[in-house]
Amino acid sequence: PLPEPFRVPLPVPPVARPVGVDGAGAQVYRVTQRVADAEILPGVRTPILGYDGIFPGPTFDTRRGQPVVVRHRNELPVPTVVHLHGGHTPAEHDGWPLDLVLPVGDTSGWSHHGMVGDLAAGEREHRYPNDQRAATLWYHDHRMDFTGPAVYRGLAGFHIVRDDVEDALPLPRGERELPLMICDRAFAADGSFAYPGLDQGMRSLPGVEDDWMEGVLGDVVLVNGAPWPVHEVDAARYRLRLLNASNARRYRLALTVPGGPDVPFVQIGSDGGLLAAPVGHEAIEIAPGERFDVVVDFSVLPPGTQVTMVNGLDGGPAGRVMRFRVVRTARDDSRVPDRLAEVEPLTPPAGAPQRTFRFSRGKVGDHKGWTINGTSFDANTSLADVGLGETEVWRFVTDVHHPVHVHLDPFQVLRRGGEGPSDYDVGWKDTVDVRPAEVVEVAVRFSDHAGRFVFHCHNLEHEDMAMMATIRTV
Ligand code: C2O
Ligand code: CU
Structure with missing residues (x-):
């Protein structure tokens, strides 16, 4: 149970x-x-x-x-x-x-x-x-x-x-700054994690196969390793560093209060750190690998209020995440300033190199798998040789949902589905959730460190089923 x-x-x-x-x-x-x-x-x-x-x-x-x-x-x-x-x-x-x-x-x-x-x-x-x-x-x-x-x-x-830069801002800190690692897990009857790998010893290939190619989900949501935990808070502002560390589950996080309106999130940072200015959200959509740095104001709630973080994308047990219990009024000198940090806009020059990467179902040897531009991961073939210091435009095209993650340097979202970036795309990103049959255009620039790196889908079963590619910085 x-x-x-x-x-x-x-x-x-x-x-x-x-x-x-x-x-x-x-x-x-x-x-x-x-x-x-x-x-x-x-x-x-x-x-x-x-x-x-x-x-x-x-x-x-x-x-x-x-x-x-x-x-x-x-x-x-x-x-x-x-x-x-x-x-x-x-x-x-x-x-x-x-x-x-x-x-x-x-x-x-x-x-x-x-x-x-x-x-x-x-x-x-x-x-x-x-x-x-x-x-x-x-x-x-x-x-x-x-x-x-x-x-x-x-x-x-x-x-x-x-x-x-961050230290100079009057953001909540100390006990009022919480890293929250959110992930879902399934448990076997003996209490062990139920990962549907073919070889539980994680020795023989493949690590996961056909039946699980969409990704492994669990019915228990853990935050910092605890199932649907509860945390007592002051009636004050808190900074929550939200990380979706799930293998494949996406969340739409909201903070509900019985009989009251939802408590909003004020986003102050993204994967690559502080935004230029805060962005308010009623809910946070977060895909595997992404981080959202948010401030939540519990000071408007009377002590005794229960604030439940829910996941609007699931109607079952994974529809709940954790709870905050406001226990006392307290002094709070923190605030969220209108200006946070310098974010240099990454503007591709006219004639900047353009590349298109298609994320889609395909074959890995004799097995089903996931591919980028029709090929499965190959350590020895680079899909992109990129000059250090150069800004390029990369276009990610999908069949189904793929959270695309690039190593080495963050990027900025230029366009999504033919429109400007969404409210969730602001700031420096290193993982972008590309929705089904969507095109997301990003500006990338690798500043230094020549060598061989990867980019891949951060749905970990997609990644293990070869949706990963080699890039070279030169
Ligand atoms: Cu979070 Cu290449 O990984
Ligand atoms: Cu994927």
């Missing part, structure tokens, strides 16, 4: 502590990826794959310009790859899907469709320059063919970048 909603307190993932500073001045962290037991449903034991054995993993709370080194040790029974989503990261540290970290003590041959990357025995160090705007990033597993099952079992966490 599913647990009663709004009983479990909202957990906030612990902040990772650096173990030291290296010769180049970077803060050094260590993470051990290991199997652990978690109590997600009350009284039930769920085995997870966790960064430091927890789900979500520890939060990296970092500053712009302060480089960070994370040394990951893989004590799991399967290879892993860590990607910092939204990170402006050199190629060799980005988490190329074939750059496996092999389990400690396991040197058996791991190959993926005959493609081999840079294999590391047991440990790998990722260096993140953090030379980017303040933003809510997240890190998660990115192993070729197995990203879906690995993330589903727990390999995901927050990486927050802060900067002086």
Whole structure:
């Protein structure tokens, strides 16, 4: 039976502590990826794959310009790859899907469709320059063919970048700033995560197959790893860093109050950090991989009010997300200023290179799968060689819904369905939800770091079924 909603307190993932500073001045962290037991449903034991054995993993709370080194040790029974989503990261540290970290003590041959990357025995160090705007990033597993099952079992966490521009704004902070990782999961009778992979050991290919090609959904919504949690709040403004970390589920989030109008969201940031100016929304539509940074004002509500975050896209159990309980009046000096941060508009010059990428159903070898421009992922063939510093226009064309994510640098939405960008497209994006049979045009510019990167659909089953492509920055 599913647990009663709004009983479990909202957990906030612990902040990772650096173990030291290296010769180049970077803060050094260590993470051990290991199997652990978690109590997600009350009284039930769920085995997870966790960064430091927890789900979500520890939060990296970092500053712009302060480089960070994370040394990951893989004590799991399967290879892993860590990607910092939204990170402006050199190629060799980005988490190329074939750059496996092999389990400690396991040197058996791991190959993926005959493609081999840079294999590391047991440990790998990722260096993140953090030379980017303040933003809510997240890190998660990115192993070729197995990203879906690995993330589903727990390999995901927050990486927050802060900067002086953001610090100078009177936004809610401290206990009134909450990262919220939203994802859906299904549970088997024994309490384990029910991921419909063919090989539960995540060794033999494919990681997920035909029946699940639309994506894996669950009936329990977790926020920060807890089912439909509840959080007590002051009657004050709160900043919520919303992340959709689901494999395939999209949400239309709204804040309902019994007998009253919905509480609006004031969006202050997107995937790539602060907006130029706040944007009000009655609801937030969020696809896998996307982040919305919002401020919610509970100060207008009397103590005792229950505010329920619902998902308007589902009529069943996944139609509920979490609840806030306003418990006390309190002093609040925060506000949302009319001007937030500089957002340089990315305007493609006349004659800028144009590329079209078609996301559609297709064949991966003998199996069904997903393709970009008719081809499945190939590590050795670049679909786009892009000059560093050049602004290009990329056109994403879809058959069904595909949240398209580009590594290395954020982009800006120019047009959607022949019109201007929607209210949800503002600011710097690194993941854009392209709706069925739609065309979304974005301006991309890779500023530096020459090398090989990927872009892909962030529906993780689509990604594992080869809807990913290689790009090269030159
Ligand atoms: Cu969030 Cu390429 O991934
Ligand atoms: Cu897709």
